[in-house]
Each structure stands twice: as structure tokens, then as C-alpha cells.
Amino acid sequence: MSEPSLDSAPGDLTPAEFSVAGHALIDWVARYLADVEQYPVLSRAAPGDVAAALPAAPPALGEPFAAVMADFERVIIPGVTHWNHPGFFAYFAISGSAPGILAELLTAALNVNGMLWRTSPAATELEQRTLDWLRQLLGLQPGWFGMITDTASISTMLALAAAREARPELAIRSRGLAGRPDLPVLRVYTSLESHSSVDRAAVTLGFGQDNVVHVPVDDEWRMRPDLLGELIVHDRARGYLPVAVVATVGTTGSGSIDPVPAIADVCERENVWLHVDGAYGGTAAVVPELRSVLAGVDRADSFVVNPHKWLFTPIDCSALYTRRPDVLRRAFTLVPEYLVTNAPDEVVNYMDYGVQLGHRFRALKLWAVMRVFGALGLADRIRHHCALAHEFAGWVDADPEWHRVAPVHFSLVCFRSVARHANGDPQHEDAITAAILERVNAGGRVYLSHTKLGGRYTLRLAIGNLRTERRHVEEAWRLLREAAAAITDEA
Numbered sequence: 001m002s003e004p005s006l007d008s009a010p011g012d013l014t015p016a017e018f019s020v021a022g023h024a025l026i027d028w029v030a031r032y033l034a035d036v037e038q039y040p041v042l043s044r045a046a047p048g049d050v051a052a053a054l055p056a057a058p059p060a061l062g063e064p065f066a067a068v069m070a071d072f073e074r075v076i077i078p079g080v081t082h083w084n085h086p087g088f089f090a091y092f093a094i095s096g097s098a099p100g101i102l103a104e105l106l107t108a109a110l111n112v113n114g115m116l117w118r119t120s121p122a123a124t125e126l127e128q129r130t131l132d133w134l135r136q137l138l139g140l141q142p143g144w145f146g147m148i149t150d151t152a153s154i155s156t157m158l159a160l161a162a163a164r165e166a167r168p169e170l171a172i173r174s175r176g177l178a179g180r181p182d183l184p185v186l187r188v189y190t191s192l193e194s195h196s197s198v199d200r201a202a203v204t205l206g207f208g209q210d211n212v213v214h215v216p217v218d219d220e221w222r223m224r225p226d227l228l229g230e231l232i233v234h235d236r237a238r239g240y241l242p243v244a245v246v247a248t249v250g251t252t253g254s255g256s257i258d259p260v261p262a263i264a265d266v267c268e269r270e271n272v273w274l275h276v277d278g279a280y281g282g283t284a285a286v287v288p289e290l291r292s293v294l295a296g297v298d299r300a301d302s303f304v305v306n307p308h309k310w311l312f313t314p315i316d317c318s319a320l321y322t323r324r325p326d327v328l329r330r331a332f333t334l335v336p337e338y339l340v341t342n343a344p345d346e347v348v349n350y351m352d353y354g355v356q357l358g359h360r361f362r363a364l365k366l367w368a369v370m371r372v373f374g375a376l377g378l379a380d381r382i383r384h385h386c387a388l389a390h391e392f393a394g395w396v397d398a399d400p401e402w403h404r405v406a407p408v409h410f411s412l413v414c415f416r417s418v419a420r421h422a423n424g425d426p427q428h429e430d431a432i433t434a435a436i437l438e439r440v441n442a443g444g445r446v447y448l449s450h451t452k453l454g455g456r457y458t459l460r461l462a463i464g465n466l467r468t469e470r471r472h473v474e475e476a477w478r479l480l481r482e483a484a485a486a487i488t489d490e491a
């Protein structure tokens with residue numbers, strides 16, 4: 001080891017090395033996106049395979065970036081489930097896009113932390129502008145404050161923290177919830193079909209999971225607003241304090257749309273914070289003829305939609321909106337001396353509106369996606385997905401061996417097997433449906449996921465990928481029917 005000289009830094013790759021590695025990397029990504037269909041969509045790795053292929057200890061001596069890329073292809077790729085594969089129909093597809101990928105590289109290159117306006121004015125101001133663009137694309141009224149977070153789960157948690165802070169007389173921010181006989185039990189209402197992130201937020205914020213009231217749904221899996229109103233009145237009579245309702249536009253299980261206008265009526269009457277979870281379904285409103293899915297959302301106190309779910313922005317990018325930023329800020333602002341600035345009051349310091357101090361420059365990728373595709377291009381892509389889903393639903397409906405279990409509002413189709421040899425026995429039908437899913441997913445050409453609706457095992461085909469064409473959806477349908485036939489033959 002030579003004596004270190006302080007005249008120069010140990011440093012980074014040289015600009016020339018960076019350029020060579022960078023061009024190779026971009027070429028790799030271009031090939032990957034073009035050829036992603038060659039991979040099995042669902043990784044075939046067994047538990048521990050990837051870990052076993054990785055050295056247990058870090059290298060002592062630095063290696064060239066090309067060595068990292070070689071192992072990326074050899075070790076990492078076989079352990080990857082390809083969310084960018086056009087046969088990825090599971091969960092809600094998270095489809096990256098070229099503009100999103102390129103902008104992520106710029107975000108990493110700048111590596112700014114937008115915690116304060118002054119720590120990168122462009123990070124804050126681009127975020128405000130892109131979220132206002134998104135608001136316009138969704139057909140919402142002016143007057144919403146927007147912030148990008150990592151996930152809808154965090155967005156919903158922040159919204160519920162604001163709902164709690166909307167009652168400053170409780171002094172929960174300063175005094176907490178524990179050991180306080182003066183406090184009523186706080187209650188949150190959501191439907192039986194809402195996302196688990198609502199319960200988790202209640203756990204995190206100290207409401208307690210038992211104080212999340214799951215309102216029953218109707219036969220199309222929508223929250224019953226009449227029962228919501230009754231449950232709130234009943235809870236008040238028992239001395240509970242209703243603080244928030246979470247309605248969903250596009251539930252994760254079935255894509256159902258809660259009746260937000262009727263729920264908003266209840267919330268206004270009862271003075272309860274209304275948060276709307278449109279993580280997936282909210283995006284549909286970029287299509288003008290689907291804009292009605294967000295009816296009533298302008299009456300909510302907060303709203304979340306995930307551009308990383310169905311708006312072609314690489315994970316992570318969740319847009320949290322609130323009409324009451326003053327309340328959200330009151331819930332979280334806490335400025336230690338080292339972060340005090342003399343910036344004018346009108347600038348937004350995003351660190352004041354959430355738990356994290358650091359704030360990633362995610363607006364860059366959302367901006368790039370909106371500019372490269374444009375409002376019309378985004379609408380075309382969403383419309384294409386919805387049309388494919390409707391076509392698939394038609395095939396399911398026309399086949400007596402299958403049963404569709406929810407209306408198709410977006411690009412999600414929920415269905416199950418009603419194979420004749422099950423003789424209408426629910427348990428047998430569910431077992432067959434599960435076996436079909438396993439067989440289809442093992443094939444590596446398509447990947448679907450499942451849920452339970454009304455206690456019944458249900459398959460979900462969710463279309464959200466930029467590269468998904470009719471032939472991929474046709475292939476999924478063919479593979480499903482072939483698997484069903486094979487299982488019937490074996491029975």
C-alpha cells in the first residue's frame with residue numbers, strides 16, 4: 001500500500017470508464033426491453049438459489065463495472081420475475097417505460113435531496129408542477145396540494161395522520177395516545193374490500209387494527225354508504241370518535257369503485273376526513289370517457305394515485321394529494337436548527353409534510369413520462385388495456401366452464417373455473433381454479449395472480465404493460481383453457 005496522497009481523491013470511475021460502461025448498460029436495457037419475452041415471466045429460482053450464487057463476503061479489491069454486469073446477467077436475472085414482460089398479468093402490472101428509465105438515471109446522476117426548497121429548488125418546483133399536470137389529466141378541480149411519496153401505503157398513512165391532526169384539541173401530536181383516559185377511541189372506516197395498507201396505517205398510527213371498521217359491500221364489491229352512516233352513528237353513541245373514512249376507486253381484489261359521492265355526503269354530515277385510495281384505478285381518469293370513475297373525489301380531503309402502478313413510471317412514485325396541506329404540515333413539521341432557512345414562507349419544504357426528511361427527486365421521471373407520451377398518448381395506452389380486458393371478459397362470459405365474478409371497470413378481469421366435473425361443489429371448483437393457476441404460471445409464458453372474493457378462489461388477469469398485445473391476452477386464455485382441460489382429464 002502506498003502512502004495516500006491527499007492531493008487527489010480516491011475518486012470514482014473516470015469519465016471515459018463511465019462512458020464505456022454506460023453505453024454498454026443502455027444497450028443492455030434496450031435489448032432487454034426488446035427481448036423480455038424470451039425469459040420465463042415468473043422466476044424459476046428456488047429459495048436460496050440467488051443467495052448461494054453470491055459470495056458471502058464483499059470483494060477486497062475493486063472490480064470493473066463489466067464484472068458486475070456479467071454477474072447481473074448470470075446470477076441476478078435468473079432470480080428476476082419480469083414485471084416488464086408482456087405476459088405479466090399478476091397483481092397490478094408495474095410497467096416501466098423508456099422515458100421513466102432514462103429519467104431515473106438522471107435522478108441518480110444528480111443525486112439531489114429535495115428535503116428543503118433550497119436544497120434543490122427544481123426538485124420541489126418540478127414536483128409541484130408535474131402533480132398539478134397529473135391533477136389536470138385526471139380531471140380534478142384546482143386547489144389540491146400534491147406530494148410524491150414512495151408508495152400508496154405511505155401516502156395513505158400520511159393522510160390518516162392528517163385526519164388525526166384535523167382534531168388539534170386532542171393534542172395527540174404532543175401527548176400521544178397511550179395512558180390517556182381523556183381520549184375517546186378513534187375509529188377509521190373502510191370497506192371489506194379495501195387494501196391492507198389502511199389497516200397497516202391504523203396499526204402504525206396507534207389507532208389499533210380493531211378500530212378499523214370494515215364496512216360491508218354490495219354484490220359488486222362496493223362499500224355500502226348506508227351502512228357506513230349507520231356504523232358511524234352507532235359508534236358515536238358508544239362514545240367512539242370517527243376520524244376518517246377511506247374509500248377506494250379500483251379495489252385491489254376486484255377493481256370495484258366505492259360510491260364516493262354518497263360516501264362524501266356521509267363524511268360531510270359527520271365531519272369525518274375522507275381519503276380516497278385510487279392507487280390503481282385513479283389512473284383510468286386520464287381517459288376522458290372514463291373520467292367519471294373519480295366522481296366525488298373533489299369533495300375528499302385527500303387522494304392517492306400511483307403513477308408507478310398504471311402510468312408507466314418505474315417504481316417508486318405515488319402521488320398524494322390533499323386539499324388541506326396546512327393540516328398535513330401541522331401533523332409533521334418539526335424543524336431542527338440545522339434545517340432552518342430564511343426562504344420566503346411561500347416556498348414548500350417537502351420535509352414538512354411527512355415522516356422522512358430526505359426527499360427523492362422522483363418528479364423527474366413522472367415529468368419525462370408525461371412529456372414523452374403526452375396526455376393523448378397516455379390515454380391511448382390506458383384505453384388499449386381496458387379494451388383488451390373487455391375482450392378477455394367476453395371470452396370468459398361466452399364459455400360455460402368459466403364464471404366472471406366482478407364487473408370490468410378498468411383493465412382487471414376476475415374469474416374462476418366452473419368446470420363441469422366439479423358438479424357445482426364450491427370447494428372442488430376452488431381447488432380446480434387454484435390448480436389451473438399453478439399450472440399456467442409454471443409454464444413461464446404468462447403470470448396471473450389470485451384473490452378471494454366472497455370467500456371464493458378467484459383468478460385475476462390485470463393488463464397494464466406497455467408491450468401487451470392482443471396475442472398475449474389470447475395466449476393467456478388458451479393456456480388457461482388448456483390447463484383446465486388437462487386437469488379435467490387427470491380427474
Ligand SMILES: *Cc1c(COP(=O)(O)O)cnc(C)c1O
Pocket residue numbers: 092150151152153154195197248250251252277278279280306318
Ligand atoms: C397496490 C395498491 C395499494 C398499495 O400500493 P403500494 O404503492 O404498493 O403501497 C393500495 N391501494 C390499492 C387500491 C392498491 O391497488
